[in-house]
Amino acid sequence: MKTIAQNYNLIFKIILSALMAIFIWINIPLQASAQLQIQIGGNEADFKARLAADGYDRITTKKLGLSESKFDACKDGRRFRIEFQWTGKVERKVIGECRRTIDETAIRKILNDRGFRRITIEDRAGKFLAIGCLRSQRYRVEMNYYGDVTRERRIGSCQEALSPEDVISKLEEAGYNRVAFIDRKLPRYRAEACLRNDRLDLILDRNGDIRESNKIGRCRPEQQVNQLVSIMEEKGYSDVVVIDPKLPRYLAQGCRNGSLMEVTLNRWGDVSDEVRIGRCRTRLNEDEITAAMKENGYRNISIRVAGNSYVTRGCKDNRYEEIVLSKAGRLIDRKELGNCNAPKINDLAETLRGRGLSKLQFFVEACQRKQRVRIMFDEFANRTGNEVIGKC
Numbered sequence: 001m002k003t004i005a006q007n008y009n010l011i012f013k014i015i016l017s018a019l020m021a022i023f024i025w026i027n028i029p030l031q032a033s034a035q036l037q038i039q040i041g042g043n044e045a046d047f048k049a050r051l052a053a054d055g056y057d058r059i060t061t062k063k064l065g066l067s068e069s070k071f072d073a074c075k076d077g078r079r080f081r082i083e084f085q086w087t088g089k090v091e092r093k094v095i096g097e098c099r100r101t102i103d104e105t106a107i108r109k110i111l112n113d114r115g116f117r118r119i120t121i122e123d124r125a126g127k128f129l130a131i132g133c134l135r136s137q138r139y140r141v142e143m144n145y146y147g148d149v150t151r152e153r154r155i156g157s158c159q160e161a162l163s164p165e166d167v168i169s170k171l172e173e174a175g176y177n178r179v180a181f182i183d184r185k186l187p188r189y190r191a192e193a194c195l196r197n198d199r200l201d202l203i204l205d206r207n208g209d210i211r212e213s214n215k216i217g218r219c220r221p222e223q224q225v226n227q228l229v230s231i232m233e234e235k236g237y238s239d240v241v242v243i244d245p246k247l248p249r250y251l252a253q254g255c256r257n258g259s260l261m262e263v264t265l266n267r268w269g270d271v272s273d274e275v276r277i278g279r280c281r282t283r284l285n286e287d288e289i290t291a292a293m294k295e296n297g298y299r300n301i302s303i304r305v306a307g308n309s310y311v312t313r314g315c316k317d318n319r320y321e322e323i324v325l326s327k328a329g330r331l332i333d334r335k336e337l338g339n340c341n342a343p344k345i346n347d348l349a350e351t352l353r354g355r356g357l358s359k360l361q362f363f364v365e366a367c368q369r370k371q372r373v374r375i376m377f378d379e380f381a382n383r384t385g386n387e388v389i390g391k392c
Contacts, residue, residue, distance in 0.1 A: 123266065373386055374389050
């Protein structure tokens with residue numbers, strides 16, 4: 001009888017150990033992890049943001065998939081094919097050459113070398129728009145980020161009095177920015193502009209000279225990349241990801257009113273362009289997360305809600321992983337917790353005693369002859385009682 005009882009206890013030790021492997025994660029503290037955010041199956045904006053942070057630009061998507069995603073991008077004059085795999089492996093190979101981009105200073109020099117004067121330049125989300133005078137004629141010149149003229153046309157004559165465009169150029173050369181005209185009709189101009197952090201109301205003569213200046217407010221200073229998310233959230237966007245953090249303009253993606261928008265912002269955080277590029281996915285539920293993890297090879301999956309995120313755990317390749325997702329599906333944290341072998345009950349009890357707990361009791365629920373039975377154990381895996389709690 002003693003042998004039968006020992007075997008009985010051994011069987012329940014094994015069952016209990018398996019169950020406790022599921023519940024022990026409650027006592028494991030969460031840790032901060034990498035900043036990279038990727039969605040199960042691949043999130044295009046997050047991948048692009050990672051590439052931009054690594055110094056790549058001119059990023060194009062070649063493939064988005066559950067097991068791998070591929071992008072082409074430029075860095076240091078070379079074009080790369082980058083492949084992200086779900087395992088975390090990243091492969092890169094050179095596939096060609098890339099031209100270098102130029103900034104507004106270089107654009108101005110190109111036009112000056114051609115003989116243009118009184119030049120104004122605007123960054124128009126993917127191209128530069130310049131207006132300037134050449135031999136008494138005014139031209140509108142569009143150029144790409146490589147300095148190529150994509151369109152040029154004459155729009156009038158350059159008069160002795162400065163045009164509003166000429167005045168903008170003169171103000172920008174004097175250190176003003178974000179110039180907006182209130183009154184374009186001579187004999188005097190009126191405009192608003194920023195100088196450092198002050199918003200000014202300016203009265204100007206026909207030569208663009210300031211005759212009167214009054215402070216009317218504050219101007220937002222140049223924004224750092226880490227400030228862009230909060231700026232877009234203030235504008236009503238959610239799930240914001242900065243794709244390109246390099247000036248002369250910032251590029252981000254975010255959701256608004258169910259639409260996925262690609263948003264261009266200037267150095268001050270003002271939106272200069274926005275394009276709808278798709279629909280935002282709805283909030284994930286636990287069934288969708290479970291299905292996605294199973295599709296990626298996970299088993300023994302558990303999910304719990306923690307604030308605005310899901311904390312999921314599961315086994316893959318005998319490794320026990322924790323994946324924290326936002327409710328929109330963005331990965332916040334991912335880490336390994338060890339192998340998937342269940343701890344022994346004695347080891348578990350020792351761990352809990354080390355945390356100051358005493359007089360431990362464990363129980364297992366199981367079906368026996370169509371009855372739901374609860375069996376109790378002490379901290380040394382000795383059976384202390386059982387009771388019928390229902391039907392199976």
